[in-house]
Amino acid sequence: MERFCDELRLEREQRNVSVETICSVTKISPRHVEALESGDFAQLPGGVFRKGILRSYLKVLGLEEAPWVARFEASLAASGLADTGNADWTEFAENVRRMRVSTRPQTERRWLGVAGMFMLLALSVWLVWAYVVKERLEIVRPGADVGVYQGSSNSSNSSGNR
Numbered sequence: 448m449e450r451f452c453d454e455l456r457l458e459r460e461q462r463n464v465s466v467e468t469i470c471s472v473t474k475i476s477p478r479h480v481e482a483l484e485s486g487d488f489a490q491l492p493g494g495v496f497r498k499g500i501l502r503s504y505l506k507v508l509g510l511e512e513a514p515w516v517a518r519f520e521a522s523l524a525a526s527g528l529a530d531t532g533n534a535d536w537t538e539f540a541e542n543v544r545r546m547r548v549s550t551r552p553q554t555e556r557r558w559l560g561v562a563g564m565f566m567l568l569a570l571s572v573w574l575v576w577a578y579v580v581k582e583r584l585e586i587v588r589p590g591a592d593v594g595v596y597q598g599s600s601n602s603s604n605s606s607g608n609r
Contacts (some may be wrong), residue, residue, distance in 0.1 A: 452486035
């Protein structure tokens with residue numbers, strides 16, 4: 448137990464990080480940081496909060512979490528403060544932590560938005576075609592009467608010339 452706490456304090460001192468810095472970054476009470484470094488684990492809150500305090504402490508120092516947590520649990524067991532009945536809460540807290548860390552983008556809603564935009568675009572193209580382009584094309588095309596008139600004038604001219 449003493450060895451774990453001494454090494455933890457030594458790591459903090461080697462990195463020139465003060466207790467106040469850890470407290471301001473993690474929002475952990477200074478008495479909890481001091482209890483962690485002194486090995487007075489009874490002063491720490493119980494259950495998953497102990498590990499949460501340790502994890503926050505390790506994150507500020509940039510230390511790898513897994514070996515330090517394992518050593519912390521061994522120190523807790525040696526001091527008689529191990530959490531034996533809180534396995535469900537520990538698993539729950541681990542799952543919450545994993546879900547917070549692994550944020551996946553919400554792509555389902557994005558695809559609905561993209562599909563909606565394409566539908567609006569298709570509707571706009573159809574409306575422009577139906578009401579603007581189609582009418583202009585009908586005006587530009589020669590009508591059926593004009594073709595018949597030209598055809599009959601050609602036939603009358605050719606019959607008149609005979």
